[in-house]
Amino acid sequence: MVRAEMRTLALATVVAVVTVASACGDDGSSTTPDAPVAPITPTPNPARGISETKLSFDVTTFAATAQITFEPSTAPGATLEVGDLTLDTVQQGGAALAFAVKPGTNVIDLALDASDAPVTIDIAFHYKNHTGFAGAAAAGYTFLWPYYCGNLFPCHSQPRDGLAMTLAVTGVPAGKIAVFPQTIAEAPSYQLAWSIDAYTELPLGTTAAGTQVSVWYRPTELALAQTGTANLVAAFQWLEQTIGPYRFGNKVGTVSVKWGPGAYGGMEHHPLWHVSAGSLDSQETNVHEAAHGWFGDGIRIECWEDFVLSEGTVTYLAGRALDVVAPTVGAAVWQSYASELAGIPGTDKVWPQSCGTVDILKDDLFTNAPYMRGAFFYRGVALKVGADKVDQALHTFYMAHAGKTAHMADMLDTIKTVTGYDATACAATWLTSTTTPTPGACP
Numbered sequence: 001m002v003r004a005e006m007r008t009l010a011l012a013t014v015v016a017v018v019t020v021a022s023a024c025g026d027d028g029s030s031t032t033p034d035a036p037v038a039p040i041t042p043t044p045n046p047a048r049g050i051s052e053t054k055l056s057f058d059v060t061t062f063a064a065t066a067q068i069t070f071e072p073s074t075a076p077g078a079t080l081e082v083g084d085l086t087l088d089t090v091q092q093g094g095a096a097l098a099f100a101v102k103p104g105t106n107v108i109d110l111a112l113d114a115s116d117a118p119v120t121i122d123i124a125f126h127y128k129n130h131t132g133f134a135g136a137a138a139a140g141y142t143f144l145w146p147y148y149c150g151n152l153f154p155c156h157s158q159p160r161d162g163l164a165m166t167l168a169v170t171g172v173p174a175g176k177i178a179v180f181p182q183t184i185a186e187a188p189s190y191q192l193a194w195s196i197d198a199y200t201e202l203p204l205g206t207t208a209a210g211t212q213v214s215v216w217y218r219p220t221e222l223a224l225a226q227t228g229t230a231n232l233v234a235a236f237q238w239l240e241q242t243i244g245p246y247r248f249g250n251k252v253g254t255v256s257v258k259w260g261p262g263a264y265g266g267m268e269h270h271p272l273w274h275v276s277a278g279s280l281d282s283q284e285t286n287v288h289e290a291a292h293g294w295f296g297d298g299i300r301i302e303c304w305e306d307f308v309l310s311e312g313t314v315t316y317l318a319g320r321a322l323d324v325v326a327p328t329v330g331a332a333v334w335q336s337y338a339s340e341l342a343g344i345p346g347t348d349k350v351w352p353q354s355c356g357t358v359d360i361l362k363d364d365l366f367t368n369a370p371y372m373r374g375a376f377f378y379r380g381v382a383l384k385v386g387a388d389k390v391d392q393a394l395h396t397f398y399m400a401h402a403g404k405t406a407h408m409a410d411m412l413d414t415i416k417t418v419t420g421y422d423a424t425a426c427a428a429t430w431l432t433s434t435t436t437p438t439p440g441a442c443p
């Protein structure tokens, strides 16, 4: 939905005058320095990536600012998703920057010139609260996955376009605190979040790498928080020592969020990931969200079709980490996974063999199948070659792709290279067949 205010702004002309380099002239005589040049017009360029976005939100007035730095581009223009934001001003270097709403969409194109250097623009805007996990919520949390970042700030929702982010939150009501990271290293847009509530921070400990782990709980939740995070420091340390260095700072933890009755699970808002109050006492959920710091966040998926590379890997890692640091808990987690697997229709999609054509929500890829069938695929490889060998493959994969994107197909290559085992046939049964295999070692 596009606001009328934006259309008004779009019509208010003009921009910085563009200097045309002589090499771009097509008449062979364009060396006159003062030749009149038409201002560049708003131009689509969705491929021009965002390298950094600095965000500031006032949660009382719903006023916000975004300073967005685009990557260099040999083609002009840029494109942003703006959801149902009200754009107040769009500027480059303090002057109005022309933009145009793509008809029938919540996307704007910008009148940016091509540039071999990064280009920064400033947008002042107002945002709205949303229900149904599609932006900021009146209950105090934000939730942007998979493609609702545009309802909170101008963005690219595709996880392949990672960006650094900074965040400031003001206007927090008395008696409450906002829990959020001030900086996030290169990450998908949906990783950014805050949660505002009457929080108490419980420090849990510090890993050998110096990462301080905490849990933020709400009144009456202390016991649930202690239960759910009983092995969180140990699991986080195992991930650091086994998979590789954590990318999102040295203070991390679980934030209990009021998603509402019947809402379970969590969201990988690293470094301060969210866990629904209804799952706060689940060790599996706490470690699952922590493990996304390596897969899903630390390594971004290239296409939504690679969803299993995020969720399947992390579901496996939660079970594997707990197997090592708390074997009784780990065994119970694998039992619960097996129960969940038994309830999944065999025809549910796990790993569609395309890139960029599946809508993760509308095409029903967001089910339990990528989670559980993905986890049991890795489990099958581990039972075949040894869990320590799979750990080594995941470490090699992380060191090669951290801060970048990857495909699930890349993982099969790495497993073969590191373990010597070709998992192609096993992946076919677990990840692309339309019948649910029986858990066990890969053939």
Ligand SMILES: [Zn+2]
Pocket: 268, 288, 289, 292, 310, 311, 314
């Ligand atoms: Zn997950």
